[in-house]
Amino acid sequence: MNPLVAPESHGPESLGRTALSVNLNKVALLRNTRHLGIPSVTRAATLVLEAGADGITVHPRPDERHIRAHDVHDLAALLTAWPQVEYNIEGNPQHNLMDFVRAVRPHQATFVPDSVGQFTSDHGYDLKRDAQALRPLIDECHTLGVRVSLFMDPDPAAMALARDVGADRVELYTESYASAFGTPREAEVRAGFAAAARAALAVGLGVNAGHDLNRDNLTAFLREVPGVSEVSIGHALIADALELGYAETIRGYLKAIHAAGPQR
Ligand SMILES: CC(=O)[C@@H](O)[C@H](O)COP(=O)(O)O
Numbered sequence: 210m211n212p213l214v215a216p217e218s219h220g221p222e223s224l225g226r227t228a229l230s231v232n233l234n235k236v237a238l239l240r241n242t243r244h245l246g247i248p249s250v251t252r253a254a255t256l257v258l259e260a261g262a263d264g265i266t267v268h269p270r271p272d273e274r275h276i277r278a279h280d281v282h283d284l285a286a287l288l289t290a291w292p293q294v295e296y297n298i299e300g301n302p303q304h305n306l307m308d309f310v311r312a313v314r315p316h317q318a319t320f321v322p323d324s325v326g327q328f329t330s331d332h333g334y335d336l337k338r339d340a341q342a343l344r345p346l347i348d349e350c351h352t353l354g355v356r357v358s359l360f361m362d363p364d365p366a367a368m369a370l371a372r373d374v375g376a377d378r379v380e381l382y383t384e385s386y387a388s389a390f391g392t393p394r395e396a397e398v399r400a401g402f403a404a405a406a407r408a409a410l411a412v413g414l415g416v417n418a419g420h421d422l423n424r425d426n427l428t429a430f431l432r433e434v435p436g437v438s439e440v441s442i443g444h445a446l447i448a449d450a451l452e453l454g455y456a457e458t459i460r461g462y463l464k465a466i467h468a469a470g471p472q473r
């Protein structure tokens with residue numbers, strides 16, 4: 210029995226704006242450099258949720274360099290007290306992700322084609338190659354009541370393939386936008402993301418986005434890229450929280466989302 214509530218009850222349809230899911234990997238990374246349990250991942254989750262974040266994301270990598278197996282379970286237990294909050298677990302379903310999905314049944318599983326030991330996520334799926342392997346795993350998630358989002362490069366032509374393999378959403382991999390932000394290439398790169406989002410929406414997929422998004426680049430992205438249901442943000446947000454604290458940081462990111470106006 211899934212202790213977490215049905216995924217249909219989450220999302221921008223009820224919020225009227227893009228949801229902010231906070232990735233807590235980097236809290237765990239700092240914690241893991243001592244055996245003292247600080248900073249606490251569950252305490253961080255509580256503080257960002259009290260400040261208004263809409264979801265929690267973790268990416269338990271096989272080497273447990275940051276999020277460890279017990280964090281995934283501790284957060285699931287914590288979130289039973291936050292029924293309106295979405296729990297999103299990222300990872301490679303051909304490595305360790307499915308064990309977590311089966312045990313915890315998060316609201317959303319984001320499939321990411323990372324290798325074991327990868328420095329950080331740096332590309333989306335090649336569905337011409339990977340669709341056959343992913344299909345039964347996506348079907349299993351659906352049987353468990355878990356929404357599936359596929360980590361994808363912003364290639365409009367690939368969105369129909371994501372729909373055909375059974376995904377519910379795509380997460381657009383935004384590093385190329387973040388690195389172009391503030392350069393002459395910014396507008397062109399962002400327009401490419403808008404085209405990919407339109408293609409996804411046109412075939413009935415939901416659209417998430419993430420990687421290297423931050424308080425500065427977020428508003429312009431959400432103004433131009435249509436229909437973004439959720440952004441998951443970790444590295445920059447936790448870095449901001451080191452300076453500002455969790456509450457002020459979350460307020461800043463929510464302000465950046467609101468400044469983009471309602472999602473359409
Ligand atoms: C899937 C994704 O976009 C990643 O951004 C990820 O969750 C970050 O992983 P690290 O925190 O290990 O760099």
Ligand SMILES: NCC(=O)COP(=O)(O)O
Pocket residue numbers: 232266299380418419420421422441442443444445446
């Ligand atoms: N899915 C992206 C994510 O969870 C966080 O990425 P980042 O903000 O740490 O780059």
